[in-house]
Amino acid sequence: MVFTKVIIPFLLQNYLLLIPTVLTIVFFRIQQQQRKKESILQQDTKLSKPKINHETGSGENADKNSDDEDIKPALEEDLPHIPYTFQQIDEQTMIQRSKEFYQEMNKRRTLRFYSSQPVPKQVVENIIRTAGTSPSGAHTEPWTYVIVSNQQLKSEIRNIIENEEYINYTQRMGDRWTTDLKPIKTDWNKPYLTEAPYLVLLFKQTYGLMPDGSRKVHYYNEISCCISAGLFLAAVQQAGLVTLTSTPLNCGPALRSLLNRPENEKLLMLLPLGYPSEDATVPQLERKPLLDFAVFHD
Numbered sequence: 001m002v003f004t005k006v007i008i009p010f011l012l013q014n015y016l017l018l019i020p021t022v023l024t025i026v027f028f029r030i031q032q033q034q035r036k037k038e039s040i041l042q043q044d045t046k047l048s049k050p051k052i053n054h055e056t057g058s059g060e061n062a063d064k065n066s067d068d069e070d071i072k073p074a075l076e077e078d079l080p081h082i083p084y085t086f087q088q089i090d091e092q093t094m095i096q097r098s099k100e101f102y103q104e105m106n107k108r109r110t111l112r113f114y115s116s117q118p119v120p121k122q123v124v125e126n127i128i129r130t131a132g133t134s135p136s137g138a139h140t141e142p143w144t145y146v147i148v149s150n151q152q153l154k155s156e157i158r159n160i161i162e163n164e165e166y167i168n169y170t171q172r173m174g175d176r177w178t179t180d181l182k183p184i185k186t187d188w189n190k191p192y193l194t195e196a197p198y199l200v201l202l203f204k205q206t207y208g209l210m211p212d213g214s215r216k217v218h219y220y221n222e223i224s225c226c227i228s229a230g231l232f233l234a235a236v237q238q239a240g241l242v243t244l245t246s247t248p249l250n251c252g253p254a255l256r257s258l259l260n261r262p263e264n265e266k267l268l269m270l271l272p273l274g275y276p277s278e279d280a281t282v283p284q285l286e287r288k289p290l291l292d293f294a295v296f297h298d
């Protein structure tokens with residue numbers, strides 16, 4: 001009633017007002033829709049921004065160090081660049097050296113039986129130095145090598161690992177895993193942990209700590225540490241010693257606390273180091289021939 005009796009006559013009388021009113025409404029509607037579109041676009045951009053897990057380098061699971069922190073460069077900004085000293089060797093020597101290195105590395109085996117014969121500390125230091133020459137994400141060198149020769153500490157480490165490994169083998173690992181390990185004849189007994197003269201524990205630093213207490217991002221810290229471990233294995237072989245690449249399942253926190261390592265360090269590997277025992281055996285394994293794992297595009 002009000003509409004027909006009041007509003008329509010009013011509009012008819014003031015029809016000139018109608019045109020600017022409609023135009024204003026249309027203008028505001030267009031603006032509103034534009035703002036909506038922009039906000040959706042902004043959200044999409046935020047969502048599609050790659051989130052990097054700096055431990056593994058994978059694109060998922062961004063860690064808490066990524067976006068909102070006070071960013072500090074890993075190295076000084078005006079780092080000088082110096083000429084690279086390179087000494088070229090002739091092709092024949094190159095072929096010979098690469099072949100000899102391969103032949104030496106092909107003798108490397110994982111050893112689970114150790115003699116307690118002491119190893120000169122200097123050799124151990126050189127091996128660890130070699131491991132420290134590894135490349136690392138943005139040269140963050142995210143590794144800590146803890147070298148244990150103290151017998152009491154070795155016993156404590158063995159206790160922690162054997163207790164956990166017992167639960168691993170009997171409850172956590174499951175039939176598939178324990179069946180796969182049968183030919184290798186490993187179980188929860190780890191006498192080498194007290195027999196080898198050295199236990200080397202490699203911790204990955206998931207982030208670094210700056211002197212002012214702020215955190216430094218350790219890009220690809222796990223990959224960097226794994227490369228470093230590879231150099232460690234090669235150095236051990238080159239030195240005429242043996243080791244065992246082991247990853248004690250579920251022992252990380254207890255070992256970190258036993259060895260007083262800070263919270264940013266996580267145990268990656270435990271590598272005993274020494275001579276093999278006289279009666280040491282290894283599983284008779286075959287290695288894949290080159291063309292089973294290398295693809296050449298010439």
Ligand SMILES: Cc1cc2nc3c(=O)[nH]c(=O)nc-3n(C[C@H](O)[C@H](O)[C@H](O)COP(=O)(O)O)c2cc1C
Nearest residue numbers: 108109110111112184186244245246247248282285
């Ligand atoms: C990441 C990784 C974890 C391993 N963990 C264990 C381990 O916990 N215990 C063990 O006895 N051997 C372990 N090994 C050793 C492998 O069983 C061994 O490298 C494999 O059987 C091949 O033998 P080889 O090293 O003598 O060539 C590990 C090896 C790697 C690379």
